[in-house]
Amino acid sequence: MSVHEPTLITSVQRAFRLLEAASAHENGAPAKQLARETGLPLATAYHLLRTMVHDGYLRKLADGGFVLGDKLGILHTTGQSQALLSRVRPALAALRDELGTATYLTFYEEGEICVAEIVDGPRTPRADLWVGFEDAGHATALGKSVLRELDEEARREYLSRHDLADLTPRTITTLPELTRNLDASPLAPAVTDLEEYALGTVCVAVPVYRGDVLGSLGVSLPAERLSRLPEVRARLLPTASRVTRGLSLTI
Missing domain, CATH: 1.10.10.10 (Winged helix-like DNA-binding domain superfamily/Winged helix DNA-binding domain)
Structure with a gap:
């Protein structure tokens, strides 16, 4: 050697x-x-x-x-994305520690809802992502937050490419019901997943932006902590504002 x-x-x-x-x-x-x-x-x-x-x-x-060549452009873009994420990880970690929940960040890119960051820990385990977000946007708070913010045409286009798969007995599987759920969320602009993705787990998410790119910030918690959702929403909103500012600053 x-x-x-x-x-x-x-x-x-x-x-x-x-x-x-x-x-x-x-x-x-x-x-x-x-x-x-x-x-x-x-x-x-x-x-x-x-x-x-x-x-x-x-x-x-x-x-x-x-x-x-193009490979260098990809590396540069990836490096910029990582640099932006490094700016907001402290805010995500602080939210995790304050609420005692795993914290998630997604972005809507190239027509898909993609997980960009998960901040968890030994005492705040992440949810078991047993179905990819490309097949579960309708059943997760993070995905539903993105769908709620999309305009009607973009939402319709997304849903035309994704089946409303029945993941749990609580999953919304019809388009009219999902539309009502998105447009009439009692915690708006936050949306919830009430054991729709995984039994025993509830989630709440709010929108964030990276420049013009839409995303969502959310947390997951055991279903027995359902009563804390208004409190969680109250903490998510200011953190989402900080995350949006951090992601939108020029590197």
Whole structure:
């Protein structure tokens, strides 16, 4: 192992130097120029450039020049998302500790309700997510919060792609009843899941935003703590405002 480690490290360093050089040329630069700018032998530069093109970190233009590839854009976007989440994790953790409940954050992206973060602990276990949110948006407070905030067309489009699966005897499985439940929530703007996703567990969620991206913030708790839902709602709303502010600030 030790014999090869310096070579591997050197190759990575050289690849980074080529990426940095390519990033300085918006319209692309040929291999010979990149090799000259990085001080690498041409054969080495060619080998590393081909590898990075294959893996999507660079893209080769028709004229032979190299520019940054789509993979770097994905990494940049992912890095930004993680940086934003790191801003709001303390607020999610504080909510968990104050209420003694697991805390969840979702976003509505590319037509699906996706879990972005779960903050739990030994004394605040998360709910058993036995059915993915792509099949359970109608049965969870987090999903119903998103559906409540969508405009009529977007909600109808989402529901046209998702069956109202019967997950428990309490699950709402008809569109008229779900619509009434969303539009007439007694805790609005909060919505609830009263053992609709899992028997023995109730949830409450409120909307949040990451810029223009809709999401939801919610908590889950044992059904015997149902009477605490108004108290939970009162704590969720200011935390949701803080989370929205944290997620919407420019990095």
